Amino acid sequence: MFPATGEPIGHPCTECSIRRLTVCAALDEAELRELANLSRSMRFSAGETVFAQEEMTTSFYNLQEGVMRLYKLLADGRRQIIGFALPGDFLGLAASSRHNFSADAIRHVELCQFARSAFARFSANRPDLLRRINELAVRELSQAQDHMVLLGRRSAEEKVATFLIRWRQRLVPITGPSATISVPMSRQDIADYLGLTIETVSRTFTRFERDGVIEIISSGVSLKDPARVEALATT
Amino acid sequence: MFPATGEPIGHPCTECSIRRLTVCAALDEAELRELANLSRSMRFSAGETVFAQEEMTTSFYNLQEGVMRLYKLLADGRRQIIGFALPGDFLGLAASSRHNFSADAIRHVELCQFARSAFARFSANRPDLLRRINELAVRELSQAQDHMVLLGRRSAEEKVATFLIRWRQRLVPITGPSATISVPMSRQDIADYLGLTIETVSRTFTRFERDGVIEIISSGVSLKDPARVEALATT
DNA sequence: CGGTACATTGAGAGATATCAACAGGCGTGG
């Protein structure tokens, strides 16, 4: 039933460094120990798929480490990335018994896996945990709504600038504030996230660099003029 | 505290015809009676705003009757409609203490209003209700994800066809299945929902009609060739 | 050193936006 890569988690949940970011923030120490018994640690390397659209939802996951892309494919191969997952994100919520989207590791990833039924039993009479899951789901929904505005009503330039600003913001709880942003996803991933083509994304990055608002560095971007980027995002 | 239009609800919740669609489906009769004491009935006429982006979230709402548009505005007036609400929908979930979006009545609307704090107290120790809210939030999220694909990766023609198919599907629980679809929202609303301009929406409707796949009727559309519309939506 | 995947750059095409005019329905008021 469990993938071959499953193994008992390497450290107690009470030691988990990102616990406060996760669904587990709602649990006390005794509950954490109980939950630890239901979970396994899993690792995936860059490019591997953790679960795919239309697959049965057998598990929930807490992302511990790494970055994932969450995406939907159309029959003809067009892809829309609906979000990127970072440590602390809870994956596997679905409206039906099948996944609504696929999830790949962008770089090496570590996850806590919970069997769906066991987790459901565990959460059944824990209103605090249910409220916490709710909170995370509503936060996701809110991000999705912001992204709809971006996709439907913003120009390419605004899309890229907004992406940079929001991505930087999302990294703050993980890596702290910084003008240098790690951008682990490819140009194609960014394009599929923003509803653009890879060429338009590339051109826009280049233009921003030529205008002196960013500097493109290996695997990331440095904001030379954060205020200008914010202005481009707000317009 | 309550808006002037508030009034005790006119019928007992146990008689509510759309209860099974709402958050209340998780409650038994005693709970329904208790909840009824926390709620007020509100009415709004076409064009009125029930709550606006950035306003404090003081209430939750169950939509009883009518259709609403949920939207976000950019500073320069561009608008993205993030969804339409139908009877049974639960409104007011927010990631912060302020609304993420605005909500207008498209036509005459009736709502059950609950004060946020009273509802929170009521739900606090009711895992069934919390799970039900979760279920509705996850369903919303799933719809939002589908809509992101539409906004980011579909052509104008696909967008309009997909809109018709999905809107018809959403009306099924309310009005039953039919090839004639009530379209209470304006062309501008549809455009702002699909990330298009009103002219493009109008032209696409006209083209569909000229091609014999739909017929435009007053306040709605009749699908003359539903299979063709589905094909246009799927492509 | 060569291959492969990813990214950049350029030229041209095309889908949708923009700008503008017109039509139809509906309520209001003369």
Added chain:
DNA sequence: CCACGCCTGTTGATATCTCTCAATGTACCG
């Protein structure tokens, strides 16, 4: 009851942004 004005929707002509197609450049890895 009819005329007018307003609002919404439709249609046309043109502009423009982004896509498409193609070539080139670059970094990493065997």
